[in-house]
Amino acid sequence: MSLVPRVNLRRTFLIARRDYLGYVKTWGFWISFLLPFLFGGFGFFMAQADLDFSPPQYVTVLDTTGEHEARLMDLHAERKDDRAQGVMSGKAFFIQDKAKRAEFNRVLRSEGTVAAQAYLKENVPGVRTEFEMPEDKFKFVPPPASSLEGLVPYLLGEKMISVDGQPTELGGAVIFKKGESRAQPQTEYWSTNVNKVDVPDLLDVYLRRMARVTYLETQGLSVAELDRRVDTAPEAVLFNPTKVDDADQGVDSSDTVPFIVAGVLAFFLWLTVFSGAYMLLTSMLEEKLNKLLEMMLATTRFSEIILGKLLGVAALTLSMMAPYIIVGIGGVVAYIFFGPDQDVVKGLVSAFSAKMIIFLIIYLILGYVLYGAFFIALGSLSSSMQDAQTLTTPILFVLMACLIVIPMGVTDPDSPMLRIATFIPFSAPFAAIVRLPSDPPLWELLLSTAFLTLLCIGTIAMAGRIFRFGVLSGAGAEVVVAWFKRVVLRRKA
Amino acid sequence: MNAPLALNSVSKSFAGKPAVTDVSFTIEPGQIVGFLGPNGAGKTTTLRMSLGLIKPDRGSVSLFGKPPGDDAFGRIGFLPEERGLYKKQTAREAIAHMARLNGVKKKPAFVLADEMLDKYGLGKAKRKKNKDMSKGMAQKVQLLAAIAHDPEFHILDEPFSGLDPVNQQVLEGIVREIASRGRTIIFSTHVMEHAERLCDRIILMASGEKVFDGTTEAALANAPRRVILASESGGLTDLVTPFAANIETRANGELSLTLKPDAQAHDILERCVEQSLRLSKYEPIRATLHEAFVALVGDDVARQAEDADVKTAEIFG
Numbered sequence: 001m002s003l004v005p006r007v008n009l010r011r012t013f014l015i016a017r018r019d020y021l022g023y024v025k026t027w028g029f030w031i032s033f034l035l036p037f038l039f040g041g042f043g044f045f046m047a048q049a050d051l052d053f054s055p056p057q058y059v060t061v062l063d064t065t066g067e068h069e070a071r072l073m074d075l076h077a078e079r080k081d082d083r084a085q086g087v088m089s090g091k092a093f094f095i096q097d098k099a100k101r102a103e104f105n106r107v108l109r110s111e112g113t114v115a116a117q118a119y120l121k122e123n124v125p126g127v128r129t130e131f132e133m134p135e136d137k138f139k140f141v142p143p144p145a146s147s148l149e150g151l152v153p154y155l156l157g158e159k160m161i162s163v164d165g166q167p168t169e170l171g172g173a174v175i176f177k178k179g180e181s182r183a184q185p186q187t188e189y190w191s192t193n194v195n196k197v198d199v200p201d202l203l204d205v206y207l208r209r210m211a212r213v214t215y216l217e218t219q220g221l222s223v224a225e226l227d228r229r230v231d232t233a234p235e236a237v238l239f240n241p242t243k244v245d246d247a248d249q250g251v252d253s254s255d256t257v258p259f260i261v262a263g264v265l266a267f268f269l270w271l272t273v274f275s276g277a278y279m280l281l282t283s284m285l286e287e288k289l290n291k292l293l294e295m296m297l298a299t300t301r302f303s304e305i306i307l308g309k310l311l312g313v314a315a316l317t318l319s320m321m322a323p324y325i326i327v328g329i330g331g332v333v334a335y336i337f338f339g340p341d342q343d344v345v346k347g348l349v350s351a352f353s354a355k356m357i358i359f360l361i362i363y364l365i366l367g368y369v370l371y372g373a374f375f376i377a378l379g380s381l382s383s384s385m386q387d388a389q390t391l392t393t394p395i396l397f398v399l400m401a402c403l404i405v406i407p408m409g410v411t412d413p414d415s416p417m418l419r420i421a422t423f424i425p426f427s428a429p430f431a432a433i434v435r436l437p438s439d440p441p442l443w444e445l446l447l448s449t450a451f452l453t454l455l456c457i458g459t460i461a462m463a464g465r466i467f468r469f470g471v472l473s474g475a476g477a478e479v480v481v482a483w484f485k486r487v488v489l490r491r492k493a
Numbered sequence: 494m495n496a497p498l499a500l501n502s503v504s505k506s507f508a509g510k511p512a513v514t515d516v517s518f519t520i521e522p523g524q525i526v527g528f529l530g531p532n533g534a535g536k537t538t539t540l541r542m543s544l545g546l547i548k549p550d551r552g553s554v555s556l557f558g559k560p561p562g563d564d565a566f567g568r569i570g571f572l573p574e575e576r577g578l579y580k581k582q583t584a585r586e587a588i589a590h591m592a593r594l595n596g597v598k599k600k601p602a603f604v605l606a607d608e609m610l611d612k613y614g615l616g617k618a619k620r621k622k623n624k625d626m627s628k629g630m631a632q633k634v635q636l637l638a639a640i641a642h643d644p645e646f647h648i649l650d651e652p653f654s655g656l657d658p659v660n661q662q663v664l665e666g667i668v669r670e671i672a673s674r675g676r677t678i679i680f681s682t683h684v685m686e687h688a689e690r691l692c693d694r695i696i697l698m699a700s701g702e703k704v705f706d707g708t709t710e711a712a713l714a715n716a717p718r719r720v721i722l723a724s725e726s727g728g729l730t731d732l733v734t735p736f737a738a739n740i741e742t743r744a745n746g747e748l749s750l751t752l753k754p755d756a757q758a759h760d761i762l763e764r765c766v767e768q769s770l771r772l773s774k775y776e777p778i779r780a781t782l783h784e785a786f787v788a789l790v791g792d793d794v795a796r797q798a799e800d801a802d803v804k805t806a807e808i809f810g
Contacts, residue, residue, distance in 0.1 A: 291577030298571035
């Protein structure tokens, strides 16, 4: 008896083709396929439409101490400038020249966003210099009344304030009253919207800063000097002793990028296996419910039906993933050729090594076949969606548990848990891929592949038997229970 | 030429319960064989073993002289008891798909599908999706899908079930048409009338065992012969009693006689003439396969079988 089942390629192709086209003709496929484009289009439309979904809230300050209103406004303006600097600093990513990038960062830090924008315009003409200040989440307006009682009708929406001549609702009111000390005023915030935390957050920062500044001043220390020293504190430099291609063995993006890429690829692998296996389950269930299998079996081998389904759904899964794969590959290739950060480029090139590509393909195939065969077997035992859900819950738990190895592998690829996961066939595809950048011993990868291959062969053989039994039994989960009682528990039917 | 199908003492049990016991028969080329029996008689299990879908616990099966398997692919047209089609395929796609799986090339498969749909009154449904078709139409499409590649041997499991009388007649026409081309057919049914009209041989199953295998006439010979008599004169009952195994008096006064094995209906007629008894009704009743079945398996088994059929009808409507 041959271990490898005989298959007629033409019939296998016809079954794969029918399965593929059966799904391609559904709305669900096209929605999934077009989703990235739909999201892209939606995003572009929203950007063009310039719709304001969350207009700023108008807040007033009633300061009975006369000390805090101006300082609070200053802090608000400072935080807004920080946000602007954060957005502006993103442009540094597109400056290829390291010296120019450092100078841009210096200008941005010391002279602000307007100066940094001017620097870009003059020195790096290739980078877009248009800059839009981040939208305010709230704006301060003068108090329409001088007491809380006077403000309440505005806060309740019974009265409106006027902003640019338009009647507008007052969103909130900050009230400063004299407290225990100058640094600890009694601070209240009144608003009907208790979930919007932007103003309370600002007040929190303000009061902490007040406490800090007051303390430093009472101790005779300069706040500005402390800030300067914090800003100029040295940064820790990372080194990697295994690095041989860099004289100083310093760690940069080229070292971290491969691990992130491996994590993304492992997640892609998981997603492909998960969606493919689940589609196989529904495909099997469709066959069972359509009751066509028995007719096909008069003219087709069991192995051809299983293989045809595996191939058809694999093609389908790859088709559904195609937009993401194309965008991903396109993005990586574009960055390798045009990306500004050479360390990242170096990292990307080393991430997509021949070893990674070969093992990614091997684990993609084996992982899909392993889980796919399980789902085919379980699908053939199910006679309804409820049956399918009940039967697949344990294997879905296993698949979900395997997801945990991906983030663990990115941060700690050689931990004992990851090494063990590499040898467990269910988690091997994901653990091995995420470990590849740390260059695990080849024997570990080969042994892991061998275990996985053996389990795949066993699973296919078992799936074939279950499929044969399940297809003709017609019943659902109760058939499994009856079989378990009869064969395992040795109870008479 | 090898027989399309030969079963040699096949038996099969499920979970210790015998489904088929020691069944043997051979289907010769060109025969139309009715595979009869009530629900649960073991017909479907026997047909599945014939195709190799289930392995017998004991005995052997040969299809075209070889064990069931690849060699028979494309030579058999199988319509299973459980019906279904891919819901999103059109009628022509469904037929062409099965024809292609049976070895027909793509273009001829679609031409064949269109021709068959036209021929059997489904021309307008060619591009209709299976999910939009009536049950009868879908069933006809599945039958056409099973036979489109013009196989040598047709195995049809309960082909008439679920069809209305008009479509049952259409299906009978299809079976006759296939037979006229010299093809071999075995079809299972628990409705004896179809077999009476179509078959030149019947195999009768009950409780997993073969209880009869022979021509329709031979089967009918096992059925009790009955005659309905009526007379306005008295003494009819006494006169016919020597010929009768059983006499029932109907509400309208007519007598329904079940003849003794050695008695003939014309003997009764002769006796009446001799005795100058004027008959107002003399009607020999043609035996049915159902009666033959009851006679062959006994009343108890027949009643169990009928009960099973009634329950099935109640459950599945």
